[in-house]
Amino acid sequence: MVTTPGRDDSPAASYDPMRQFAELAGDVRDPYPMFAGIRADSPVLHVHLGTGSGARYEHDPDAPPITSLFAVTSHELAQQVLTDNARFSSAANAMTIGQVMGRTILEMDPPQHQRHRALVARAFRARVLDQWSDTIIGATISELIDAFAGDGHADLIPQLTFPFPVRVIARILGLPEADWPRFLRLSTELIAVMRNWDRAVAASQELRGYFAEIIADRRRHPRDDLVSQLIEAEVDGRRLSDEEIYPFLLLLLPAGAETTYRSSSNLLFGLLSQPSQLDAVRADRDLVPQAIEEALRWETPLLTVARTATQDVELGGERIPPGGFVAVSLGAANRDPERYAEPDAFDIFREDTQHLSFGDGAHRCLGMHLARLEMRVLLNAVLDRLPGLRLDPAAEDVHIHGMIFRSPPNLPVRFEPA
Numbered sequence: 001m002v003t004t005p006g007r008d009d010s011p012a013a014s015y016d017p018m019r020q021f022a023e024l025a026g027d028v029r030d031p032y033p034m035f036a037g038i039r040a041d042s043p044v045l046h047v048h049l050g051t052g053s054g055a056r057y058e059h060d061p062d063a064p065p066i067t068s069l070f071a072v073t074s075h076e077l078a079q080q081v082l083t084d085n086a087r088f089s090s091a092a093n094a095m096t097i098g099q100v101m102g103r104t105i106l107e108m109d110p111p112q113h114q115r116h117r118a119l120v121a122r123a124f125r126a127r128v129l130d131q132w133s134d135t136i137i138g139a140t141i142s143e144l145i146d147a148f149a150g151d152g153h154a155d156l157i158p159q160l161t162f163p164f165p166v167r168v169i170a171r172i173l174g175l176p177e178a179d180w181p182r183f184l185r186l187s188t189e190l191i192a193v194m195r196n197w198d199r200a201v202a203a204s205q206e207l208r209g210y211f212a213e214i215i216a217d218r219r220r221h222p223r224d225d226l227v228s229q230l231i232e233a234e235v236d237g238r239r240l241s242d243e244e245i246y247p248f249l250l251l252l253l254p255a256g257a258e259t260t261y262r263s264s265s266n267l268l269f270g271l272l273s274q275p276s277q278l279d280a281v282r283a284d285r286d287l288v289p290q291a292i293e294e295a296l297r298w299e300t301p302l303l304t305v306a307r308t309a310t311q312d313v314e315l316g317g318e319r320i321p322p323g324g325f326v327a328v329s330l331g332a333a334n335r336d337p338e339r340y341a342e343p344d345a346f347d348i349f350r351e352d353t354q355h356l357s358f359g360d361g362a363h364r365c366l367g368m369h370l371a372r373l374e375m376r377v378l379l380n381a382v383l384d385r386l387p388g389l390r391l392d393p394a395a396e397d398v399h400i401h402g403m404i405f406r407s408p409p410n411l412p413v414r415f416e417p418a
């Protein structure tokens, strides 16, 4: 059974965030043959959904139903859509995740997007992050590994990769440790918006109340944390209101927690399933960065990002009308044989490990340096502290799954106890 470290003791304690995450991923083992078939047929597939298929956004009865979408599966066209904000708007995100997070940068288009993104961008630059490498990220990994290093066995998902990034983001935001379990539960419920709308709305409201107290406290007593930085920040010569700060905080939370937990899990899964590559990285730590990039390419944590066409667009032989819903398949693009030799193989030695897992263009992931840093610190700590690490030979059916998000639900391992 999977257990959740740091479980909440609130009335909602019977709710298991890890199970919710696992369910959200969907139980699709391998969507890649399907992507390959679609891509070989046409790099842009017009999918007719019909009107009675639940494709209407249930929370907004006035919104027009989505009757079709255009799935983009080639690397070249995916990159083209992501880097063309004029013809492909990010407003699509307002209809989904925006409904519970408020107006975040994810749904903004230029020029408003740049002004708002700039407010938090500085905090996520690679150089600024380096200061957190030991204090926040290294300390968080150490405390998690300390808890099981003496056992000789562990399930690396619930015991390591799952709790790790949410603790990091909580520390970056300066949230008190006692609040972390509640914070984890609420962020999990928030991101599961497409699965359980009512629960996500309730979580969003509870988080706003929670952040209101934190913001009020930081206004009185500024600290060296991200919440204090947002309070001080100015857009167009004026400070942000609480209503403008909430969406930032609500976005950082799941964006920072969920994807990185999955990317770290996929990295460990890739290496543990290919012991010769694990040995190579263990022997030569200079290989760590390319192992990280290859894991991100091979199994992207997030399979799809959404756009809407702002005008009539011709793409890959399809005509997309204004308002047409475009689903950019990062997963399919990352395994395009036109771009990568043997795209389905996990191979840390491949020459071209550039990928679209962080998106591209103006909305390219703001947290990518943090995600890479977390993955690097985690992998090095695992290699340093868990000698002889291998998949548990008794474990059955260890696999990656998911259709929205992808990662392994469990990763049972053995190692020499400390």
Ligand code: HEM
Pocket (backbone or CB within 6 Å): 090, 105, 106, 107, 117, 169, 251, 252, 255, 256, 257, 259, 260, 263, 300, 301, 302, 305, 306, 356, 357, 358, 359, 360, 362, 363, 364, 365, 366, 367, 368, 370, 371
């Ligand atoms: C491996 C881990 C991660 C992956 C795969 C990932 C993936 C992505 C992708 C694909 C986008 C672009 C969405 C779009 O174009 O519509 C994005 C945007 C974003 N990500 Fe990440 N992300 C990761 C980690 C993080 C972390 C750690 C943070 C922050 C703590 C973060 C914060 C954001 C934010 C704020 C945006 C919106 C940027 C914008 O709209 O300008 N992400 N991420």
